[in-house]
Amino acid sequence: xxxxxxxxxxxxxxxxxxxxxxxxxxxxxxxxxxxxxxxxxxxxxxxxxxxxxxxxxxxxxxxxxxxxxxxxxxxxxxxxxxxxxxxxxxxxxxxxxx
Amino acid sequence: xxxxxxxxxxxxxxxxxxxxxxxxxxxxxxxxxxxxxxxxxxxxxxxxxxxxxxxxxxxxxxxxxxxxxxxxxxxxxxxxxxxxxxxxxxxxxxxxxx
DNA sequence: TCCCATAGTTCGGAATATCGGAACTATTGA
DNA sequence: TCAATAGTTCCGATATTCCGAACTATGGGA
Numbered sequence: 591x592x593x594x595x596x597x598x599x600x601x602x603x604x605x606x607x608x609x610x611x612x613x614x615x616x617x618x619x620x621x622x623x624x625x626x627x628x629x630x631x632x633x634x635x636x637x638x639x640x641x642x643x644x645x646x647x648x649x650x651x652x653x654x655x656x657x658x659x660x661x662x663x664x665x666x667x668x669x670x671x672x673x674x675x676x677x678x679x680x681x682x683x684x685x686x687x688x
Numbered sequence: 689x690x691x692x693x694x695x696x697x698x699x700x701x702x703x704x705x706x707x708x709x710x711x712x713x714x715x716x717x718x719x720x721x722x723x724x725x726x727x728x729x730x731x732x733x734x735x736x737x738x739x740x741x742x743x744x745x746x747x748x749x750x751x752x753x754x755x756x757x758x759x760x761x762x763x764x765x766x767x768x769x770x771x772x773x774x775x776x777x778x779x780x781x782x783x784x785x786x
Numbered sequence: 787t788c789c790c791a792t793a794g795t796t797c798g799g800a801a802t803a804t805c806g807g808a809a810c811t812a813t814t815g816a
Numbered sequence: 817t818c819a820a821t822a823g824t825t826c827c828g829a830t831a832t833t834c835c836g837a838a839c840t841a842t843g844g845g846a
Contacts, residue, residue: 593780597699603692633806638824657813657822672783678776682691685770731835736795755793755842789846796839803832810825816818 591648591671599647600679604632605640610680612650613663649676689746689769697745698777702730703738708778710748711761747774 600606607627625637632640641661644650651662668676698704705726723735730738739759742748749760766774 593704593777593784594699594701596780597695597777601692601695601699606691634823635806635808635825636804638822639805642824654813654823657815657820659823672776672780674772675776675780678770678773679691679695682694682770682773686691732794733796733835733837734833736793737834740795752794752842755791755844757794787846789844791844792842794839794841797837799835801832801834804830806827806829808826810823812821812823814819814821816820 591668593672593675595647596649596668596672596675597679599643599649600676602640602643603683604628604630605644606680606683608637608640609644609649609663610683612644612661613665613680689766691770691773693745694747694766694770694773695777697741697747698774700738700741701781702726702728703742704778704781706735706738707742707747707761708781710742710759711763711778 600609604627611627625632625634627637641650641652644661645652649664649668651664653660653662665676698707702725709725723730723732725735739748739750742759743750747762747766749762751758751760763774
């Protein structure tokens, strides 16, 4: 869980949106067919890649539950290690979107 | 000045170190020959590129003074727009280095 | 004025990363 | 065992990164 990987992961607006969604909803994200993030259609192979990047950055944890994968935010763990980092980043994106 | 560009710029530890150095010293950075950032030697073409990325992200401002270029941190302007962002990022790197 | 030295940028090619369609694997239910 | 759904891996096209070499810009002499 290094800053480099976290920043790289969240420097992509699509991944930031995915992470926001995972953090907000507590979990889940279907890769099947085409998923929609924000208002953009993402092919499942790309989504799978994005989720891998988020996982390897330590931002989310993935568990297989039967046929589907559940993605959980590791927000609190990251925040414990790097206080305020995630809030500042997601806050910055939110400011732009507003 | 978008979060995407800022995060991308600072997701490179070398650029984060350059930015920290510029923020700390107020300015300056010689591209001539080979510069040293942290304890790593950086060819001047790479350094020039890094500085361009920082500039285009809105993190620094560059002024030519005679033959040399002076780089100033735009930290306070960025902080006004995205409160806490830079502090959180540089803080995260500092935690790792410590 | 002309040339040199120094600071920095741009070019170009090799290495590397990204995106997304197609094929593949994994799991469950019938 | 087969079908359906969820997700991963492969691979080719495209874009990015890195860095040496060539180039540009500025100032200071002779």
